[in-house]
Amino acid sequence: MTSFEPARVVADLRELAARTGGPDGSRRLAWTPDWLQARALLRESLATLPVEVDEDEAGNLWAVLRGQSAHTLCVGSHLDSVPKGGWLDGALGVMAGLELLRALAAEGTPPVTVALVDWADEEGARFGRSLFGSAASMGTLDIDVLRGLVDKEGSKLPEVLSAHGVDVENLDGARTRMADVKAYVEVHIEQGPILESMGKGICTVTGTKGIERERLIFRGQAAHAGTMPMEMRRDSFRAASRFALAIAEIGERHHGVTTVGHAQCWPGVVTAVAGETRITMDMRHIDAAGLAAMFSEAHEAAAAAAEAEGCTVEWEHIFRIPPMPFHPALLDAARTSVQEVEGHDVELPSGALHDASEVAREIPTVMIFSSSIAGLSHTKEEDTPDEHLHMAADAFDRTCRRAIDLITSDAL
Secondary structure: OOOOOHHHHHHHHHHHHHHHOOOOOEOOOOOOHHHHHHHHHHHHHHOOOOOEEEEOOOOOEEEEEOOOOOOEEEEEEOOOOOOOEOOOOOHHHHHHHHHHHHHHHHHOOOOOEEEEEEOOOOOOOOOOOOOHHHHHHHOOOOHHHHHOOEOOOOOEHHHHHHHOOOOHHHHHHHHHHHOOEEEEEEEEEOOOOHHHHHOOOEEEEEEEOEEEEEEEEEEOOOEEOOOOOHHHOOOHHHHHHHHHHHHHHHHHHOOOEEEOOOEEEEOOOOOEEOOEEEEEEEEEEOOHHHHHHHHHHHHHHHHHHHHHOOOEEEEEEEEEEOOEEOOHHHHHHHHHHHHHHHOOOOEEEEOOOOHHHHHOOOOOEEEEEEOOHHHOOOOOOOOOOHHHHHHHHHHHHHHHHHHHHHHHOOOO
């Protein structure tokens, strides 16, 4: 038996929701007072523990429980949320990590150092750059891009960061925190419907899907909607629509997922043929070769769609991350833990990005999922049965104990 109490994790989550939520959902947008209030609550709980608490150069909040060895197990997730978001996304991993620190501190000095991190701005909801804090820790941020980011209110990212004590020119300093980290474990809600459809509460996560995210600009010729014959039009929206249907078929055929999440036409009036249409494309696959094949076929589909409508097409890169398979030894640890808690061997890849996606670039990593009711997330309706939250927290604790054993035996 350990001192870890899953019920306390859920109680902490409800307290966080009470302080930083409301009728419209969570308000923990990164770099805002509500986000700072969430962190203040975390700091209140950490103040009762024998841990060292501070922030790194990227604004990540760390709580370190020193062990008999400097070799470190890192756990955590993120407290920031999308506007009007859910009460569990990210917060589950942080509060489970808090409970792990409580339990280990109550049991004495752990054999290895254990660090809890609340990664800064995982969502990217304000400035559009997801995984900000974890990417800084892995050295994968493009500083030139960051300098130009502006939110919808016109605030510049470097200025907002500066108000929070973060210098965009010194983000690489965050990398030093990872020097002794030998393993990373994160528990998170699934944010999808698969576990619920299977009648399961938790599972092992095998890795995170790779992503290709682009903006496509189709250009034709604006014209009068009443006088330009259909067969003579160079309609950029029709070209974009052909492409959207084509990549849906590409995603299905390759067993990946493809999405056109935004479209905008110019001149954007009801009486004009669209002379220019801009759309976004997001495609994801757990296999690198599968993702590359989808991306190649998407380029072919865009060219064909543009040609069919007498248009041109231009690509603008937005974001890319390769598939991140998790570490075999930690996967075994998670599988054993899930088997002990719920008695099955179900495992899933993650279709959503997580901070674990960045950390796994260099450090052995694994995740545990809990179910999501109706598959909903990033909305006030986001929820998970308490029983499944308890199971996820329990499996997380067991996986962390096994990770500590692996670190101690130099197996990682």
